[in-house]
Amino acid sequence: MICVPEISSISHQEISLLKPITGYPYNLDFDYGALAQLQHFSINNLGDPFIESNYGVHSRQFEVGVLDWFARLWELEKNEYWGYITNCGTEGNLHGILVGREVFPDGILYASWESHYSVFKAARMYRMECVKVDTLISGEIDCEDFKAKLFTNKNKPAIINVNIGTTVKGAVDDLDLVIQTLEESGFTHDRFYIHCDGALFGLMMPFVKRAPKVTFKKPIGSVSVSGHKFVGCPMPCGVQITRLEHINALSRNVEYLASRDATIMGCRNGHAPIFLWYTLNRKGYRGFQKEVQKCLRNAYYLKDRIRAAGIGAMLNELSSTVVFERPQDEEFVRRWQLACQGNIAHIVVMPNITIEKLDDFLEELVHKRSIWFQDGKVQAPCIAADVGKENCGCALHK
């Protein structure tokens, strides 16, 4: 009746032909003893995590435990925060920007060009005026341009998406400079709302020494982070934290759920909070710190080796995302699961990536390049516009 392969054909063997080197840890090391048992139950965290609903098979106490951990990480008091575990980074952005719009119904959404596509999708869904702001070569928001654009829209409140790690270059927007720019442009704290999209790097940055701090002690409205990237949850999920005071603007009671409707989704995966809680407990703050250090070390190693091989590459100081010249061969891109944009590709170095894997990758890349470029007819592309002249490996700049 249905023409798709048998389940047994999604085999380890088939998956092992791929060598994903980026983004999502795909081979997980959870202890499945206890957790696998839970797959027999339909666990569903309907509605608001802080209000008991009438469906009893939930994992709300784990969810609130995870949220407490993140609220503490981002320095918001227990009685002052609200949040929930989302289905993915997109849901976090959709929620954060919606809260911003409900706080400032006529606010303009500002987001840099290198923001995640869900930010612009939100603007369209929510019928918000959206102003795109230029970026620096690093991928960070250009606050000079931001200032100029604020200046021409002084009469309307500002809702700003701040990237804690952009999708392609892993660039971290300078939150302090964004706030300073707003203040210098005459926007008082009651006339702007900042959502921090920390999908990837929101959870890594607290463990990086020199990184500017994401904290609710600064005038921000919400932070979101993904749970299936750095944390390695086996299903897409994320964490969204906002100020409790804002959530009242958004929510309404739903009697038949015996709950409040403040989330984007209604039924919510109840297994994800347990996986997140388990990982937070097992690794703890120190464990994450170690893993972040390993990721950054390995990313530097990779960038240095790529550069040493004469290939254009860039690594932002606060990031584990190595940007480099786009490989010429789509088969190579597919095999290593590289994400590409224009002339560049990237590798997001996650905890599951070893030095050996990076060496394998580099060896194959160098070998393949010698074939692609052997007769001189095809040349390595110039990526100076993407990564700066000093990081480019093209004939002109190297």
Place this chain on the structure above:
Amino acid sequence: MICVPEISSISHQEISLLKPITGYPYNLDFDYGALAQLQHFSINNLGDPFIESNYGVHSRQFEVGVLDWFARLWELEKNEYWGYITNCGTEGNLHGILVGREVFPDGILYASWESHYSVFKAARMYRMECVKVDTLISGEIDCEDFKAKLFTNKNKPAIINVNIGTTVKGAVDDLDLVIQTLEESGFTHDRFYIHCDGALFGLMMPFVKRAPKVTFKKPIGSVSVSGHKFVGCPMPCGVQITRLEHINALSRNVEYLASRDATIMGCRNGHAPIFLWYTLNRKGYRGFQKEVQKCLRNAYYLKDRIRAAGIGAMLNELSSTVVFERPQDEEFVRRWQLACQGNIAHIVVMPNITIEKLDDFLEELVHKRSIWFQDGKVQAPCIAADVGKENCGCALHK
């Protein structure tokens, strides 16, 4: 560091204290041999199901298999449909209504008062004008009122949410009458968009003999259904099917995903399509038919027994949702996981509910009522306004 219970404390024992009788089959009978293996992989169906993205550990071929099955069920040709597996019924409604709004940017959203709360959330999120339409006692949309409201808004296109099973009463809106009302009110097919919210009953109705047919041969735009209710998937999920022609109005290309952005969420659970596919394959059309018949039979049995015990109750002809007098005791409500609204409660009879469980429930209800109402000080509430005089069991109407 985190103050929540140990994983081992979510035990079978604790869950078994609850006796959920409604909505979500919580104790699943999947064969976990093959499926449990897959939990070791982070399976992620990024972006559009019909376009290969750059993340290779996906279950897109299962997803498309499931979508094909549903497109065939609802009679839309393979090259004319688009769809995806959502995170829940809410995402289906958010998507369907968004497609409607993109097709008719100045359209008015019409939905009956008994529509799911996500429909009104969509209107608010999307900044759409929303007109609430009255319902009949059954819970169905009142097409007389619909006509009157269309009449006062003739100048704007209509986007209509049609309920294939309302949340509380399981009422099925009369799709044919809705279309007829639109036509009689001068709305030609190019001036309205119908989204069918079939969260619960969308998958059951095709197997009910006398039920009006949900089919794309009628002028409808989209249908959504939940996967964790009747189908019994262990994680919240749903299926959304729409016309391919509409999706171009909504989508944009996202280069770094090598995909198209036509879904609400970005990362999408890759395990859900496999569970859905497995169930469709294992049970098949005939299996579902049998289960639907069993649910309807059991629902009739329950309604008849409740009425025979002198208690007010109603069961819509095309539904397995039994509505009855709200129990007086919150502990009883919690133990049986009943959803309540005003003076009524409901039981959604799903395939996992046996006659024995229904008998247990009724026995306990009758026993408890004899305590609640023993001294005559408290009387059974009148629910005539909710279920009609003929179905009420109060002192006045019985």
